[in-house]
Amino acid sequence: MSLAASLAARRRVRVTALAIIASVLATGCGGRSELTHHRLYAMGTWVSVSVHAPTPATDAAIAQVETLLRQFEIDYHAWADGELARVNEALAAGRAVEVSPPLAALLKQAQQLGERSGGRFDAGLGTLVELWGFDGPPAEHAEPPPEAAIATALAAAGMRHVHVDGRRVAAGSTGVKIDLGGIAKGEAVDRIIDTLRQHGIHDALVDAGGDVRVIGARGDRPWRVGIRHPRERGVLGVIELEDGEAAFTSGDYERHYDIGGIRMHHIIDPRTGHPAPETLAVTVVMRSGVEADAAATALFVAGDDWRETAAALGASAVLRVAADRRVETTAAMRPALREPEGADGHNER
């Protein structure tokens, strides 16, 4: 069957053992080292960095990546014990708080992307995420949260209540909890890519649990990423990525539980306070991990009207699987799509 015819935190309070568990050297013709894979567990997922033709600086780069990820999973996770948790404590107590420059910049960006998405991406839904039980590993629930509790949480939630002024963060509601879960992996992947480039690495692929960004190529061919089918084993297709491109996926299969045969998952529609019902998975290719991450979440929420939100966010390359399993792709996505076969990265989880 052709591709067109067949066409996808946990609560890690503190991760102490972030380890590079594998560094495999693939050997090409004549014994020359061509590809190394470094795998680290961070932010509740496996993060792998594949470097083509590694230089002596690669080990130093990987060590820096490890440090960066360890800091990220503590400071940018709402339910860890780091900077974002302290910000949320202050906001809940009605206090303004001064944050570090990188967190201030990320909060500002989250707010701007949220506005451009028409509020579909909203980094201020932490209380709703808690109510539905997705602040930690999803546990079975007998019933959904009471509607009254959802309505109360929703009225007080959202980045519309948050003011970011330079490094000062304040909120007009004590019921808003900032959750960067829809964007933090994008920021982490972007910072990893920057780190690799600073170490003179020209050809690499970073795969954070299926969310991928690349530099250069894999030798004489582009890096390839398999897109997981949201309901079946195997992949929908393979995307070829050019230098600097990121492919991010939001799917209802990542964190979920069922109530009465209906899937409850971790992506909340800020208009209703419920898991967004019209989408199984959305993959977006953009030249920034943060923007692709936010766009994938926003388009997932947008549902059948996703094209309008995609245009507002500048997301031209999109592959979407609707609730009825229909696969939709934009014209800009199609040239990069290949039949399912050998991929370097993949969004299996």
Ligand code: AMP
């Ligand atoms: P992603 O997998 O990138 O789509 O991010 C999903 C995560 O972002 C969830 O686990 C929540 O922590 C958070 N989240 C849920 N709904 C939204 C939303 N509408 N906008 C922004 N972040 C959200």
Ligand code: MG
């Ligand atoms: Mg996202």
